[in-house]
Amino acid sequence: MNDIDQIFQKRLSNASVTPPPFVWDGVERELRKKRRRSIFWWSLGLGMLLGVASLTWFGFSKTTPTRHTSTPLTLTANTPSNETHLKVKKAPNVAPLTPNTKQKNTAENQAFNHVLSTKNGLVAPNTSILPPISSPYPTPSEGLPKQNQAGQQSSDAPTFTTSSRVTSPQPLSGTAVSDNPPSFVLASATQQYAALKPLHSSFTLLKSKMAIVNTQKWQQKIIRKKKETDTKCYNFESHANAWLFDAYTGPLYAQKSLSTGSNPENKTYHDLRWNTESHRGLGFTAGARASLLVKQHFSVGTGIDYQQFTEIFSYEKPLYIQVLIDPNTGDTLDLDIVTQRFKQYSRFGFVNIPFSAGYEIRQGRRGVHLRGGGAINLLFWKNGTMLDQTTLQPAKFDTQDAFRVNAGLSLIGSAQFFLHIQPRTRLFAEPYYQRILKPVTKETYPLQQNYNLIGLRLGLTKIF
């Protein structure tokens, strides 16, 4: 190692110099900020976790349909030219089949398929002639009623009538479905079975089977979707008027504008403030709202809303001049100007009474609720630091006569996107825009400070 290295290492490796006192203040401030941030992120994480957990819980929990189990059920298949009305009775307990009966029914089943496909070319929806693939339910053939010799249906067989020929498959528009696939007898088709038996061909049989299987899959999908919608969505058709209670919270972004108004003499002060303050703030919103939904789609509402956001005030000012003096000679070796940096957080809070009118559009479980209205400010609080208009030095808000006591009226517009997770419960995300109409500063203050707020309300609605 070089001599000079050794000398410097020996002298400086354990050197100690007292740092300026403001360093510790800075450390403390940063630690506080980090602690606050970590609390915020933990709360956000916990909130999201709870949200996901509740979504999972409500979304996947089994709900028992109670409104859709009455018998007999009526399914209506609408066709363009011919309308077929099938009165279907849910099959009572179906006895397990013996191998013989199963074989017999399979033969009948094939015949039915053939009849339907050859006679009409197409098959009716939900005419479960062939067993669905790996269905947990009794096969349709198992559900076929037994006939006595005279061709009469047995007394315990489900009744079924058809008044016209069966035509193309169509989505079901019936208001209800049963849990198990209904089984029934196509009476008219049965009567023609013997006459058409000689025309049996294996090609048409296969074709008709494929058509039926496809129809069943498609049909089951529609039924599942409808069942899901019916069991998780409030029936607004039967309850045209309803109360909606919202509870929400979410992030908030505040955009500040600062102007000299009609007095350009204050430009210097304006620029000083503009350069020492952040132009935007981040915060949160939380609140509760009650709305009356009338005629299924229109709403009026009010509630209570809290918004808070934080801005940063940063300022540098010369603190002292550091002089380096040679102890031996007393000569001044160096002058160093040390600046002190302020970085403080200014907070603004608003308690508002919002009022709104809205219109709701729904499709299945989802929908959009558009709202427009305003908010009356009840409380406007602020705590922070900014440059004083006379001294141009940092000063607390409360020592300056700058802000109004009340922020006044705001205009608000929002679009709420919701999803029913229960018939009477919705989750929603609602982006909104709010414009505070008047400056939050007093008329006597040389500058005008305005705010536009953009937020996202995340919450839950209960319907009563």
Added chain:
Amino acid sequence: MNEEALIKACLRGSAQHQRELYERYSGKMFAVCLRYARNSADAADMLQEGFVKVFTKLDQYHFQGSFEGWIRKIMVNTALRTYQRQRFDMEHSGFEVMPDQAVEPDAIARMSEAELLKVIAQLPDGYRVIFNLVAIEGYSHAEVAQTLGIQESTSRSQLTKARRWLCDQLESIK
């Protein structure tokens, strides 16, 4: 209060003990920062940033090895990151063979630590960082090259120039 108890108290978030720990090590660490910084304001910033890291990463210290060494390493890394952010450029790569200049030890012995720090602070950024890392902290050129993302030959070259620059400065002061 012994060091271990103090660290554990800081881990529990006690502000009073954090202050105590800061006071115990801030002098030495400020000297470290001054060696790397261009001026005392930059050094104060480094010290603040370094101590914030110390308190937030304190749970990563497993009571193995010197605690002072652990803090010093954080300070050095903070200083290096500060200068990497400022994108200081090494003047050029390439190794120059230059004879070591003899320095009269008494000339340095007569100087105070503050004066020595002042001399180091006047070194160009590239020279200063490498001189600190190699000559005072004891890192090898390979480690410095890896840390700063430069070639080993550049590190050697910068060190040689730093030494010559320091000798010239000390001669002129003398």
